[in-house]
Amino acid sequence: MAGLSPLFQLPQEVRDKIYEFYLAFNHSDFEDTLRPQIVYFGDVPYSRPLPSLMLTCKSLYQELSPTVHGEAILRVEIPGWNDRRIGFGVRGNLKFDRLSKLYLLIATEHPNWNSWLSTFEAVAEHGKNIETLVIDWGPRPVESVGWSGRANLKKETEFFNAITSLKNLQILRVYGNISPRWMNRFDEIAKRAHVVRYRFRWWREPGLD
Incomplete structure (x- = not known):
């Protein structure tokens, strides 16, 4: 067909692999902020440039749109001494209802x-169409004894309440060294969604790309 990208001469499964590699997020794709409620949940949608390949023709725009508009990464990290920041990896406008x-x-x-849970709860509240949730967990397991342990258990409960509020959730993938007591929580979620656990980390740290 005249004007059609040479990509469309390839089988769909090959194109999907190319798109997966091309659309993979990198550290440079995040803009971190200390004010997530203002930046990400304000009246003006948070926006990043669309992939250039997506803008080359109408057919590629349509083929890439489900992934580009339907996926996002919520990242919490500490780039400096106790400088906890929240960033979204997204392309185009960040609209939670279409994720x-x-x-x-x-x-x-x-x-x-306290630095990120309320933001995740807000995403869960607005992202009612989320079908797949991927959790990449870097923190070390926390003991459940003492005041700090009880406080942590309370936050864990709030975290899983936010996950279970995703009524359209079909797949939950969890990476990292999570607490063994989370397994009962996963068993409850597994009654309505497919749960897969991996002991290794999903995200690659700087210098390992």
Whole structure:
């Protein structure tokens, strides 16, 4: 067909692999902020440039749109001394109601629930169409004893309540060294969604790309 990208001469499964590699997020794709409620949930949608390949022709725009508009990464990290920041990896406008897949990347040594949990709860509240949730968990397991342990258990409950509020959730993939007590939580979620656990990390740290 005249004007059609040479990509369309390839089988669909080959194109999908190319798109997966091309659309993979990198560290440069994030803009971190200390004010997530203002930046990501304000009246003006948070926006990043669309992939240039997507703008080359109408057919490629249509083929890439489900992934580009339907996926985002919520990342929490500490770039400096106790400087906890939240960033979204997204292309185009960040609209939570059209997300079908969300990656939650907690790249910190400790859970630091208060720095990001309310943001994740807000995403879960607005992202009612999320079907796949990928959790990449970097923090070390926390003991359940003592005041700090009880406080952590309370936050864990709030975290899983946010996950179970995703009524359209079909797939939950969890990466990292999670607490063994989370298994009962996963068993509950597995009654309505497919749960897969991996002991290795999903996200590659700087210098390992």
